[in-house]
Amino acid sequence: MSKSHLLKTAEIEKISHLDYFNIAVSVDCVIFGYDDKELKVLLIKSDLEEFEGLYSLLGDLVRPDEDLDSASYRILKERTGLDDVYLEQVHAFGETGRHPSGRVITIAYYSLIDIKNHKLQLSHNELHWHSLGEIRKLAFDHKKILDTSLRRLQEKVMEDPIIFNLLPEKFSLRELQELYESILGVELDRRNFRKKISVKDWLQDLNEMETNLSHRPGKLYSVKKQYQRKIQQA
Amino acid sequence: MSKSHLLKTAEIEKISHLDYFNIAVSVDCVIFGYDDKELKVLLIKSDLEEFEGLYSLLGDLVRPDEDLDSASYRILKERTGLDDVYLEQVHAFGETGRHPSGRVITIAYYSLIDIKNHKLQLSHNELHWHSLGEIRKLAFDHKKILDTSLRRLQEKVMEDPIIFNLLPEKFSLRELQELYESILGVELDRRNFRKKISVKDWLQDLNEMETNLSHRPGKLYSVKKQYQRKIQQA
């Protein structure tokens, strides 16, 4: 292969079990959730000794007969039981040294799910929600993957109505604003925020109010039907 | 693997020559150039019979011991002789059916090069510059890759000083504006364009003028030194 060329049928057959296939492909999911006024990410304890005590993202090898997108859906389904989730590809991470056991290229996805309304089976396997602010170090290059994914989420969140995947069906403007603040890491002015959101016309006024509060209740909204589809194509 | 888990050393060994490595990884480069007031892309005639007569992007399999970024540099170097180029990863394309000969996941990069000032060795291998407007169909899913890459370039080009990689060292504001127009596919107002560019403070006034024109010559500029680094990290 000193003179490179495109992959041809004949070549595929020649090299089928040679070096070029000694690269494994995995998918890693940055699963974001929002609870207790904090943005969280779902992590599992790493089972590699090299990363003893560290957490890692949820990932798995891609099967030879499944699309990348399908692989990320499968991981989400297996890990959280959820199959109606927002998922978006972020980046491919493929440095030679990134996996201690061999050459593994990973395609990172991020996902947005509503922690509260879907009761996850997190008990078995050491799967837990971690506040973003508290994460210092992760196994593999997963901290870098997490940082890249968060940046992508920040870029996207004012453009497209994807944030609602992190909230229950009904929410108040205050809850929505607090969520934006957690994601963007800034404080927003209430009046300006409401104006900005109202211009986007994403929200359906439910004519309902919050209940069980020790102060004046706010109106409840949901995202309009046409923006509810969670599954989006790459 | 009915219950998924992370890759462990033991597992890597177990499955080493099994199905999980029957996925090949390639890199495809969308090499943009600018000439004759048109945005172009470097394509090669596909050598697969399935794609008889179609062109495809430049790509190659990733070697087990090279980073993804290095693979894309290698392809560019081998194909164009250039080793000081701007390259950015765009997206991973991995649908099961995308390659007729087997499972190949590809990581797409786009690259910006100055057609005029680097004389490429394009004679051998059927490598040619194609105007973007004229490309209807490409081999594999390369049309989709091209479209995605162009969209990314469009998003990036007003934010960061990367456009200068497409121009010779010295250029006039008119040339720069025409290039922006080709990339964005819109017409720009001359006065407003100049204001916008001047605010960004990317340009060095060379105190030189265009020559050999049949009309009033414009001033020549170059990009400021601090924005000249072409190689950027992911």
Added chain:
DNA sequence: TCAAAAGTGTTGACTTTACACCCATGA
């Protein structure tokens, strides 16, 4: 009646757009 958060408009600063005339050059 108090505490807590809901709800709501205006002003000034800044940014963006639209638009037209004179100038320098070579043919």
Added chain:
DNA sequence: TCATGGGTGTAAAGTCAACACTTTTGA
């Protein structure tokens, strides 16, 4: 002197940021 594009400013519209008071509720 003509054709071609170079170079420049202003006004109006729109967007963004800062900011304070009244209302509703439960305790």
